[in-house]
Amino acid sequence: MSVTRxxxxxxxxxxxxxxxxxxxxxxxxxxxxxxxxNNVTPLTRSRVKEAMVALNWKPSMLAQNMxxxxxxxxxxxxxxxxxxxxxxxxxxxxxxLTRAGYQLIVGSSNESPQQECRLVELFxxxxxxxxxxTITDETNPDVLASLSLANFxxxxxxxxxxxxxxxxxxxxxxxxxxxxxxxxxxxxxxxxALITGGHSNFVGRDRLLxxxxxxxxxxxEPDPALIRTSERVADAAFGGRQMQLLxxxxxxxxxxxxxxxxxxxxxxxACRAADIRIPQDMSLITTNDSELAELVQPAVTxxxxxxxxxxxxxxHMLLHRLGTVGEWNASTxxxxxxxxxRESCARPQQEPGWTGPHDD
Amino acid sequence: MSVTRxxxxxxxxxxxxxxxxxxxxxxxxxxxxxxxxNNVTPLTRSRVKEAMVALNWKPSMLAQNMxxxxxxxxxxxxxxxxxxxxxxxxxxxxxxLTRAGYQLIVGSSNESPQQECRLVELFxxxxxxxxxxTITDETNPDVLASLSLANFxxxxxxxxxxxxxxxxxxxxxxxxxxxxxxxxxxxxxxxxALITGGHSNFVGRDRLLxxxxxxxxxxxEPDPALIRTSERVADAAFGGRQMQLLxxxxxxxxxxxxxxxxxxxxxxxACRAADIRIPQDMSLITTNDSELAELVQPAVTxxxxxxxxxxxxxxHMLLHRLGTVGEWNASTxxxxxxxxxRESCARPQQEPGWTGPHDD
DNA sequence: TTGTAAGCGTTATCAA
DNA sequence: TTGATAACGCTTACAA
Numbered sequence: 027m028s029v030t031r032x033x034x035x036x037x038x039x040x041x042x043x044x045x046x047x048x049x050x051x052x053x054x055x056x057x058x059x060x061x062x063x064n065n066v067t068p069l070t071r072s073r074v075k076e077a078m079v080a081l082n083w084k085p086s087m088l089a090q091n092m093x094x095x096x097x098x099x100x101x102x103x104x105x106x107x108x109x110x111x112x113x114x115x116x117x118x119x120x121x122x123l124t125r126a127g128y129q130l131i132v133g134s135s136n137e138s139p140q141q142e143c144r145l146v147e148l149f150x151x152x153x154x155x156x157x158x159x160t161i162t163d164e165t166n167p168d169v170l171a172s173l174s175l176a177n178f179x180x181x182x183x184x185x186x187x188x189x190x191x192x193x194x195x196x197x198x199x200x201x202x203x204x205x206x207x208x209x210x211x212x213x214x215x216x217x218x219a220l221i222t223g224g225h226s227n228f229v230g231r232d233r234l235l236x237x238x239x240x241x242x243x244x245x246x247e248p249d250p251a252l253i254r255t256s257e258r259v260a261d262a263a264f265g266g267r268q269m270q271l272l273x274x275x276x277x278x279x280x281x282x283x284x285x286x287x288x289x290x291x292x293x294x295x296a297c298r299a300a301d302i303r304i305p306q307d308m309s310l311i312t313t314n315d316s317e318l319a320e321l322v323q324p325a326v327t328x329x330x331x332x333x334x335x336x337x338x339x340x341x342h343m344l345l346h347r348l349g350t351v352g353e354w355n356a357s358t359x360x361x362x363x364x365x366x367x368r369e370s371c372a373r374p375q376q377e378p379g380w381t382g383p384h385d386d
Numbered sequence: 387m388s389v390t391r392x393x394x395x396x397x398x399x400x401x402x403x404x405x406x407x408x409x410x411x412x413x414x415x416x417x418x419x420x421x422x423x424n425n426v427t428p429l430t431r432s433r434v435k436e437a438m439v440a441l442n443w444k445p446s447m448l449a450q451n452m453x454x455x456x457x458x459x460x461x462x463x464x465x466x467x468x469x470x471x472x473x474x475x476x477x478x479x480x481x482x483l484t485r486a487g488y489q490l491i492v493g494s495s496n497e498s499p500q501q502e503c504r505l506v507e508l509f510x511x512x513x514x515x516x517x518x519x520t521i522t523d524e525t526n527p528d529v530l531a532s533l534s535l536a537n538f539x540x541x542x543x544x545x546x547x548x549x550x551x552x553x554x555x556x557x558x559x560x561x562x563x564x565x566x567x568x569x570x571x572x573x574x575x576x577x578x579a580l581i582t583g584g585h586s587n588f589v590g591r592d593r594l595l596x597x598x599x600x601x602x603x604x605x606x607e608p609d610p611a612l613i614r615t616s617e618r619v620a621d622a623a624f625g626g627r628q629m630q631l632l633x634x635x636x637x638x639x640x641x642x643x644x645x646x647x648x649x650x651x652x653x654x655x656a657c658r659a660a661d662i663r664i665p666q667d668m669s670l671i672t673t674n675d676s677e678l679a680e681l682v683q684p685a686v687t688x689x690x691x692x693x694x695x696x697x698x699x700x701x702h703m704l705l706h707r708l709g710t711v712g713e714w715n716a717s718t719x720x721x722x723x724x725x726x727x728r729e730s731c732a733r734p735q736q737e738p739g740w741t742g743p744h745d746d
Numbered sequence: 747t748t749g750t751a752a753g754c755g756t757t758a759t760c761a762a
Numbered sequence: 763t764t765g766a767t768a769a770c771g772c773t774t775a776c777a778a
Contacts, residue, residue: 038455039537041771052749057773065747082535087511088452089771093754095398097448099491107480108694113473120467120494129508131459131491134480148489151447175442177399291677317651317678334468401755412765417757425763449755453770 040081049077060085091153098128100344101149101157105137105259111287111314111333112160115183118337119158126345128155137259139166146172154178156192156344158337161185164227179347179354181340186228192347193357195339199229202329202363203236203285206311209327209365210281211244214373215309219252219279221268221293223260223286230255233285252279265292273300280374281309290318290326305372315366324369331363400441409437420445451513458488460704461509461517465497465619471647471674471693472520475543478697479518486705488515497619499526506532514538516552516704518697521545524587539707539714541700546588552707553717555699559589562689562723563596563645566671569687569725570641571604574733575669579612579639581628581653583620583646590615593645612639625652633660640734641669650678650686665732675726684729691723 046053051070058066059074077083091097100123104112120130131154133145139162146169149157157180161169170189173180179192186194210218220237224230234255241248252275254268265284269292272279284293290312302308304324311327312319319326339359347354406413411430418426419434437443451457460483464472480490491514493505499522506529509517517540521529530549533540539552546554570578580597584590594615601608612635614628625644629652632639644653650672662668664684671687672679679686699719707714 042773043771053772054750054774055748058748061773063774067747070748084507084511085773086513086771087508088448088457088513089754090773091754092448092452092756092771093773095754107473107477108470110468110470110473113467113470116492117467117494120492124493129491129493129512131489132476132480133484133489134477147444148447151444152489153446153448291681294681317676318681321651321654321678322682402757403755413755414757414759414765414767415763418764421757427763430764445757446755449770450757451770452755452772453757455770 039086040083042083042085044081045074045077045083048081049074095153096155097153099131099152099154100128100341101145101152101154101159102130102132103135103142103145103149103157103159103161104132105135105160105162107132107134109287110316114333115158115160115337115340118332118334118339119341120337122338122341122345126341128345135162137162139163139169142166142169143172146176150176150178155348156180158183158340158344159185161187161227164188179344181344181347183336183340184227184229191356192354193343193359195336195343195359195361196228197331197336197361198363199232199285199329200236200239202313202331202365203233203283204240205236205363205365206283206327206329207237207240208243209367210283210309210311210371211240211246213281213309213371215279215281216246216374217249217252217277217279217281219254219268219272219282221254221260221265221282221284221286221289223256223258223264223289225255225257237283249277251275260286261288262290262292262295265289266296267292269293269296270300273302279308281311281371283311285313285329287314287316290316294322304370306375309371309374311365311371319368326370327368328366329363330366331361335361399446400443402443402445404441405434405437405443408441409434455513456515457513459491459512459514460488460701461505461512461514461519462490462492463495463502463505463509463517463519463521464492465495465520465522467492467494469647470676474693475518475520475697475700478692478694478699479701480697482698482701482705486701488705495522497522499523499529502526502529503532506536510536510538515708516540518543518700518704519545521547521587524548539704541704541707543696543700544587544589551716552714553703553719555696555703555719555721556588557691557696557721558723559592559645559689560596560599562673562691562725563593563643564600565596565723565725566643566687566689567597567600568603569727570643570669570671570731571600571606573641573669573731575639575641576606576734577609577612577637577639577641579614579628579632579642581614581620581625581642581644581646581649583616583618583624583649585615585617597643609637611635620646621648622650622652622655625649626656627652629653629656630660633662639668641671641731643671645673645689647674647676650676654682664730666735669731669734671725671731679728686730687728688726689723690726691721695721 042053042056046056056074059071135142156178160183164187174189181192182194184196222230222233256264304310313329315328315330319328402413402416406416416434419431495502516538520543524545524547534549541552542554544556582590582593616624664670673689675688675690679688
């Protein structure tokens with residue numbers, strides 16, 4: 027035993043060797059005590075425990091992880107923490123992961139695929155045990171490549187990718203949009219606009235499908251000029267701009283579906299600026315319930331679903347995957363949506379040249 | 387060299403040894419290449435780099451951290467991610483830490499001191515390089531004990547503790563509340579209520595001080611019945627309840643300062659339920675700007691400050707501390723507040739028995 | 747029941 | 763310029 031080894035560990039944090047020395051046992055015994063492995067005399071155990079508290083020693087997780095090739099850390103990559111949608115998801119994921127003894131390490135991509143690649147690789151280097159991910163562009167080849175090289179399971183939230191991953195958790199946007207659109211059509215609206223982001227992902231596609239299906243169910247051909255989807259992110263400014271464009275149409279819509287958490291703000295501002303009254307001049311349905319939707323007057327009808335639940339389910343799926351040794355079939359969890367009817371929708375006003383609803 | 391060592395590393399991730407073997411060099415050389423240490427032949431370097439990409443090898447951060455006794459991870463403990471205040475702070479901290487090559491590992495305390503202790507110790511075991519913390523109870527002895535045992539620098543946000551820490555970052559609640567209160571007094575209000583949480587922390591104390599000082603400046607004695615502070619957390623329900631109690635007073639206030647991010651919702655609901663009009667029957671100022679405050683009608687005057695900036699400054703302070711080898715003096719950064727005047731305040735209505743403002 | 751020692755994947759020191 | 767090897771703090775066979 028070298029001099030360095032036996033000398034007192036000065037300043038820096040104590041190690042298992044310091045504890046062993048103080049307790050007069052070997053490092054193996056100390057380890058057996060902390061890991062609560064059997065075959066250790068009560069007397070020895072108590073001596074070791076005393077030494078542990080005396081030195082305030084806790085095993086270094088870094089060293090443990092190093093040996094056990096698992097870090098009990100889960101990465102979470104999202105685009106923007108300031109979007110309450112993501113903070114709720116993280117909260118959901120964190121609440122179940124913490125209970126299972128995992129910790130969450132977060133990273134914002136700011137909608138940048140390069141940053142997403144960097145983060146995926148970084149989590150790999152950190153030996154993350156898994157990753158929860160809301161990819162920005164479902165088809166970006168670089169990100170997909172990093173993903174398929176990753177040696178940890180990945181669960182997508184609200185996204186679908188072509189590479190093999192552990193699974194995905196999504197809200198039922200198809201059904202939600204179908205119901206919302208049908209509700210407006212049933213009120214007698216015939217010109218219903220759709221504003222949504224997610225042009226290049228699952229969410230946007232499913233919303234569009236629901237919108238179209240509802241029209242088809244009523245035998246109505248939707249006007250393409252009323253469908254305003256965003257290639258990029260759908261923020262408040264996008265919502266406002268699209269409303270202005272819709273107002274300017276020679277046959278403007280009588281109702282609008284503004285599907286996206288951040289659109290409401292822009293939509294409301296635009297309506298007020300143009301002196302358009304809700305619901306008299308324009309019916310409005312938005313998505314993702316919020317204080318604003320609930321308390322603005324008139325209160326806004328929303329397609330509601332729980333981002334918290336999305337996060338929980340993603341974490342559960344990941345834990346399940348981590349606990350599964352053999353075969354694993356990529357799975358999908360669908361979280362329901364619900365139409366919360368408030369006061370922002372009404373029957374359309376009679377317009378010159380409009381002949382009234384056909385079906386009631 | 388043992389058989390295990392020389393055999394091909396099957397399945398699991400490659401190590402520096404695999405790269406060395408493939409490139410026909412020693413592990414030392416591989417390390418020199420990745421760390422871009424000089425004294426390595428261009429030829430050797432390229433051979434090593436080829437092997438690195440061939441095996442898709444990246445150094446294990448776990449192993450690096452193990453040697454260098456630093457993890458380049460910063461912990462962030464807050465009470466509730468769903469509070470947009472915290473998500474903005476985290477976003478701020480994350481944005482500066484990422485740029486500096488650090489990653490953020492998050493933990494919610496859910497207002498539980500025990501959980502806070504657990505997290506502080508956990509971050510210690512993970513060898514976190516530092517911690518950003520919004521402690522729930524500034525005086526909880528257990529948490530303070532964990533904190534003083536921690537062997538990493540700690541920066542508090544919006545809190546002040548008696549134990550030695552690297553520093554704190556706070557918003558100027560005293561000044562903000564002083565201005566807001568003065569604004570109401572100047573409008574002629576003489577019965578201004580104060581609803582705020584943070585009874586047991588810095589924030590609540592400073593708000594109360596600002597409120598009292600503004601009254602003193604005007605030579606007015608505030609009615610203790612109008613001061614409603616919360617021992618515990620101030621959520622929407624608390625805001626609503628306090629409003630009801632205020633309405634029930636035989637001399638109700640004509641204005642209310644609802645200082646706390648989540649109070650607005652409860653306050654608005656209570657006003658509507660009691661048919662109290664803002665600002666005609668009641669002037670209202672709240673704190674922390676939000677979509678709701680901006681877009682509800684009438685738009686609400688707020689004491690605004692940037693939680694994002696709080697997070698940024700905390701991260702900067704921590705980085706500064708980490709880069710400082712010798713002496714360090716605990717420091718404080720104060721982020722300014724600003725009164726954003728909107729439409730929720732008006733001169734008080736003449737009431738029977740009220741003799742008008744004394745000072746204008 | 748307890749001790750010894752190898753090994754986890756790096757980096758850094760020393761020798762060649 | 764490169765290679766061999768100890769060390770980081772822990773766990774776990776295996777030996778005693």
